[in-house]
Amino acid sequence: MKRITKLYVSLASIVLLSACSKDFLSLNPETYVNAENFYRNESELKQAVNGSYSTLQGLGKINYWLFGEMRSDNTTYQNNTTDRGHEAREFIDQFLTSATAEPISQFWQASYQGISRSNEVLNKMEGVALADNIKKQYTGEVKFLRAFHYFNLVRQFGGVPLKKVATSSPDLALSQGRATIADTYDFIIEDLSEAVEGLKGIRYAAQDQGRVTEGAARALLGKVYLTLKQYDKAVEQLKVVTNLGYSLHADYMKNFAPGSKNGVESIFEIQYLGSNPALASDFMYRFAPYNSGFVITQDPSVQLAVESGWNIPTKDLIESYENGDIRKSASLAERFTNANQQVVNVPYIKKFNHGFVTSWQTDVNFPILRYADVLLMLAEGLNELAFSPSGEASIYLNAVRRRAGLSDKTTTSQQEFRAAIMQERRVELAFENHRWYDLVRWGTAIEVMKAHGVREKARGTYIPANAYTITSNNLLLAIPQKEVNLDKLTQNPL
Incomplete structure (x- = not known):
């Protein structure tokens, strides 16, 4: 595109x-x-x-x-004591x-x-x-x-x-x-x-890849129906998407790397062009700790400050990954070593860190709809319609888990499967702007965010x-x- x-x-x-x-x-x-x-x-x-x-x-x-x-x-933010802007x-x-x-x-x-x-x-x-x-x-x-x-x-x-x-x-x-x-x-x-x-x-020519497709329209329509709890209509749309040629990338990280933009798993993503300042993205600069200098971005011409330290992964999210989940190391780091070779225990997002074209300009696109999201929505919708211990919904859920290096999930009730979906969406789609909307539509936002607030207040008196x-x-x-x-x-x- x-x-x-x-x-x-x-x-x-x-x-x-x-x-x-x-x-x-x-x-x-x-x-x-x-x-x-x-x-x-x-x-x-x-x-x-x-x-x-x-x-x-x-x-x-x-x-x-x-x-x-x-x-x-x-995510949360890094308290920047040097600039309160x-x-x-x-x-x-x-x-x-x-x-x-x-x-x-x-x-x-x-x-x-x-x-x-x-x-x-x-x-x-x-x-x-x-x-x-x-x-x-x-x-x-x-x-x-x-x-x-x-x-x-x-x-x-x-x-x-x-x-x-x-x-x-x-x-x-x-x-x-x-x-x-x-x-x-x-x-x-x-x-x-x-x-x-x-x-x-x-079907678009190569130069037009990234435009809206039937798959994008159906996937978003399915998400709308899922939000409205019209599960039969959501499943109807999402099943069509599974027959439109999409598949999971064998390598999870390829979904976010500039060299594989608009790939087999991409349904719709925001297009960025690093060679043009008006069209470039800058996520790795914003999501790096503000006191990390250039050790994370590897851009020696930029010393990070007030525009950085945002969207910092929470301890609760970090601990939610299962042992052996390859998405954890692909998505985040728990600490960094600064220029003085000191270990600083501030986590940061790695998912969108793929180098720069010039300072504050990167080629990294941002995913709006991925095929993994479709599979998890489809699994959720099917479970809400009727639970089956080893039915079609489990096939979609476990396809996403296997790509992450995890074993199949076995559940014995609709409620247990629902919890498995909630967990899987959180780690699979971390930092892709789905979490708040998921919490609200599940009806868990108030409870979850109150608990989050207790943890946040324990971090500091500020x-x-x-x-x-x-x-x-x-x-x-x-x-x-x-x-x-x-x-x-x-x-x-x-």
């Missing part, structure tokens, strides 16, 4: 900025690009579709792990965040920016001469992306404003208020169902006394206060 990755951030920015200023200058030079003289042919429409992907890159670099992983019991991130980890917190506003705004780009493509597509199959493909791609943004929003905020069409004038910018959670999910399912139909049978005081209100984020004020939205209980 390198070819499309190179252009979609700059192209989408040009289109959006030009559209905002179209009243400023009515006569444009021929080289000027705006929403009025763009979208003239298939090539330009494809560039706009590419632009719809670009919002994922910014969200993936901070927001997704901040709200999907650090908000869970999998990112307390807002710490408050998210501690369940102390407010409606005015900048990270929450950034997450909300970037998600709606992605939705807006999808809406703009859908709006302009009708005016472009396209073959039916191309129109279905582009529609499927942007509807998947729109659904993915709404799925993240509804899981974090509850019912949200549903913006289904492009905003053609300022007076249409305000929403009709928050939709219900049920209506939000109905819209997500509608979008993903149309994406499945539009993407059936699509944690506020009221941290990790978790109730059902904390399962949803506050709606950004400026959105409440401007759009007259109902705030979540605080």
